[in-house]
Amino acid sequence: MTETQKNPLAESFNALSLIRFAFPSMVMMLFMGLYTIVDTIFVARFVGTNALSSINIVCPVINLIVGLGTMLATGGSAVVAKKMGNGNTGEARSNFTLIVVAGAVIGLLITAAGLLFLDEIIWGLGASEILFPYCRDYLTIQLIFAAFNMMQVLYQNLFVTAGKPTLGLVLAVLAGTSNIVFDYVFIVLLQMGIKGAAIGTGIGYMIPSIIGTIFFLLKRSELHFCKPNMDASVLLKSCSNGVSELVSQCSTAVTTFLFNITMMKLLDEDGVAAITVIIYSQFLLTTLYIGFSMGTAPVVSYNYGSGNVKQLKKTVCICFSFIAEISIFVFLFSLLGGESIAKVFAENNRNVFEITKNGFSIFSFSFLFSGCNIFSSALFTALSNGKVSATISFLRTFGFITVSLLVLPRFLEVTGVWLAVPFAELFTLMLTVYLLCRHRKQYNYF
Numbered sequence: 001m002t003e004t005q006k007n008p009l010a011e012s013f014n015a016l017s018l019i020r021f022a023f024p025s026m027v028m029m030l031f032m033g034l035y036t037i038v039d040t041i042f043v044a045r046f047v048g049t050n051a052l053s054s055i056n057i058v059c060p061v062i063n064l065i066v067g068l069g070t071m072l073a074t075g076g077s078a079v080v081a082k083k084m085g086n087g088n089t090g091e092a093r094s095n096f097t098l099i100v101v102a103g104a105v106i107g108l109l110i111t112a113a114g115l116l117f118l119d120e121i122i123w124g125l126g127a128s129e130i131l132f133p134y135c136r137d138y139l140t141i142q143l144i145f146a147a148f149n150m151m152q153v154l155y156q157n158l159f160v161t162a163g164k165p166t167l168g169l170v171l172a173v174l175a176g177t178s179n180i181v182f183d184y185v186f187i188v189l190l191q192m193g194i195k196g197a198a199i200g201t202g203i204g205y206m207i208p209s210i211i212g213t214i215f216f217l218l219k220r221s222e223l224h225f226c227k228p229n230m231d232a233s234v235l236l237k238s239c240s241n242g243v244s245e246l247v248s249q250c251s252t253a254v255t256t257f258l259f260n261i262t263m264m265k266l267l268d269e270d271g272v273a274a275i276t277v278i279i280y281s282q283f284l285l286t287t288l289y290i291g292f293s294m295g296t297a298p299v300v301s302y303n304y305g306s307g308n309v310k311q312l313k314k315t316v317c318i319c320f321s322f323i324a325e326i327s328i329f330v331f332l333f334s335l336l337g338g339e340s341i342a343k344v345f346a347e348n349n350r351n352v353f354e355i356t357k358n359g360f361s362i363f364s365f366s367f368l369f370s371g372c373n374i375f376s377s378a379l380f381t382a383l384s385n386g387k388v389s390a391t392i393s394f395l396r397t398f399g400f401i402t403v404s405l406l407v408l409p410r411f412l413e414v415t416g417v418w419l420a421v422p423f424a425e426l427f428t429l430m431l432t433v434y435l436l437c438r439h440r441k442q443y444n445y446f
Contacts, residue, residue: 010306015318021299022291026291026292026295029288030287033287039179042184043055046188049270049345050130051138051193051197061139062149066153067250070157070249074242079237080223083095093223095228096158098231099238100158104150111144118143130269131272138198141199145206175207181200182199254398256279259417266409267355270351271414278363282421288371289323293374294378299315300312304383316379331367338360341360342356362422377389377393380392388439395428401421401424
């Protein structure tokens with residue numbers, strides 16, 4: 001049996017075969033982006049743009065829940081996988097069970113604290129009197145489902161650790177599809193408004209949580225539930241390992257908050273609705289970059305680890321060429337299709353439509369730079385240089401955006417808001433090019 005037959009990463013990839021290899025990851029990310037944006041389309045078209053604005057107002061709370069879950073999941077997966085690799089299966093099961101229980105308890109504590117201080121949280125996030133009732137209805141239900149949200153995030157990571165990544169993918173697709181179906185039932189048929197959207201999302205959290213719990217209770221894999229040892233050091237180690245994921249989600253929460261309060265001051269609720277449309281559209285369009293980067297990272301890691309410099313250079317060259325082509329395509333799609341996208345969300349609100357359309361004409365330029373930044377961050381992760389990867393990611397998603405949002409709107413008002421992300425991506429690209437050149441001799445990717 002040849003090396004290529006043993007390990008598909010050993011293949012001598014050309015452009016077509018590399019894209020084919022990364023295609024499943026691209027499709028999975030695109031699907032996740034689609035069902036997320038479909039959720040907001042239902043709210044915008046069948047409830048109203050004020051309801052859409054309210055979702056973005058309370059989004060930082062959701063970011064915090066997902067961030068805590070991802071921190072515990074990624075850090076815990078590393079702890080559990082290491083012990084499984086060392087042959088300490090019993091201890092790995094105990095740690096795994098403790099991590100899941102801790103996630104559920106944290107979710108319940110968030111529910112209790114969130115409901116206790118619900119009004120204060122909503123006002124603190126910048127809701128207006130018009131948006132407050134929508135925010136209250138949506139966030140109340142989201143908080144009730146917080147434990148399920150935590151557990152579905154945990155299971156999506158731990159299915160991979162248990163050697164069942166396909167099950168995780170199937171459940172993610174099932175949850176997303178169910179969310180869309182329940183959105184239609186609750187919002188369109190039953191006229192439940194934004195409460196229906198929140199319940200549909202909550203049911204989407206429950207599906208992988210309940211099925212995952214049943215799967216691990218049935219002991220169908222080497223990793224399953226058992227009586228846990230209450231070892232606090234395991235939780236501390238898990239949290240310290242995964243803290244970067246929490247920081248990433250908190251960064252998103254802060255920048256979303258800044259976007260919201262800035263647009264509320266400049267254009268009231270309609271401005272928040274417009275920025276919500278563009279933020280969700282950005283998430284969908286960048287899934288192509290993220291999926292491709294996820295799909296090709298193992299190939300980069302393999303060739304770097306095996307010392308195959310020729311194939312490493314070839315792979316990286318193909319990746320940057322493909323990213324450049326996709327970036328031009330996404331930029332043109334956003335620039336030329338911005339009006340159509342705005343119409344999908346805000347057909348019934350002329351003011352939101354005009355604000356969003358004008359925003360796309362400026363915001364679209366960010367897609368020319370973001371693809372290279374996203375792939376470069378993934379590249380350094382694949383090369384085991386987490387420091388450089390984290391620097392690119394942090395400055396792109398938080399540092400430069402925060403500075404831009406605090407400075408540009410003071411001089412350019414709404415135009416400054418639309419320029420914040422393109423400026424952040426451009427400055428990040430300049431730094432990325434410098435870092436790529438600085439480390440090229442170390443890694444030999446050029």
